[in-house]
Amino acid sequence: MSAKTKIIVLHMKEVIYTGIFLLLAVILAIVLFFMFGSGQKKSASADAKSLYKPGIYTSSIDLNENTFDLEVTVDSDRVTSIRLVNLSESTAAMFPLMEPALESLASQIYTSQSLENIQYSEDQKYTSMILLNAIETALKKAENN
Numbered sequence: 001m002s003a004k005t006k007i008i009v010l011h012m013k014e015v016i017y018t019g020i021f022l023l024l025a026v027i028l029a030i031v032l033f034f035m036f037g038s039g040q041k042k043s044a045s046a047d048a049k050s051l052y053k054p055g056i057y058t059s060s061i062d063l064n065e066n067t068f069d070l071e072v073t074v075d076s077d078r079v080t081s082i083r084l085v086n087l088s089e090s091t092a093a094m095f096p097l098m099e100p101a102l103e104s105l106a107s108q109i110y111t112s113q114s115l116e117n118i119q120y121s122e123d124q125k126y127t128s129m130i131l132l133n134a135i136e137t138a139l140k141k142a143e144n145n
Contacts, residue, residue: 050076052142058085059137061130066091070102070131072138078113082106082135101127109135 052074059070068091073081084102092098101124108118115136120128 050144052076053144055142057138057141059134061134063091063095070134070138072135072142074142079109082109095127097124097127102131105131105135
């Protein structure tokens with residue numbers, strides 16, 4: 001019975017270089033996966049489905065020959081700010097529910113990002129309806145078509 005024994009001689013320097021090159025290849029593969037992986041596709045599709053054109057949009061409100069503007073600021077997918085502009089002191093005194101009603105509506109819109117199911121109290125019903133119509137008009141200007 002003769003056994004053929006093979007002896008392999010490895011130089012330590014070659015083993016170390018091979019290990020380093022394999023490690024670098026694995027790191028390169030991971031970096032390429034994250035650079036060209038599915039993350040790029042998701043961000044491109046999110047940009048294509050944006051709800052609004054970012055900017056500031058206004059709508060005018062006329063009450064008893066007093067005109068002031070409602071300003072709505074939007075990002076690509078959310079309402080960021082709603083405020084009254086050019087509201088004189090006399091108009092604010094004549095319509096004292098205007099600012100509290102807007103604050104109530106704005107807080108609901110910020111949380112839900114929708115004009116659906118907005119609730120308002122009975123004493124602010126008509127003021128809230130006027131403000132909601134103005135907000136809706138401004139958001140229609142901002143919509144991405």
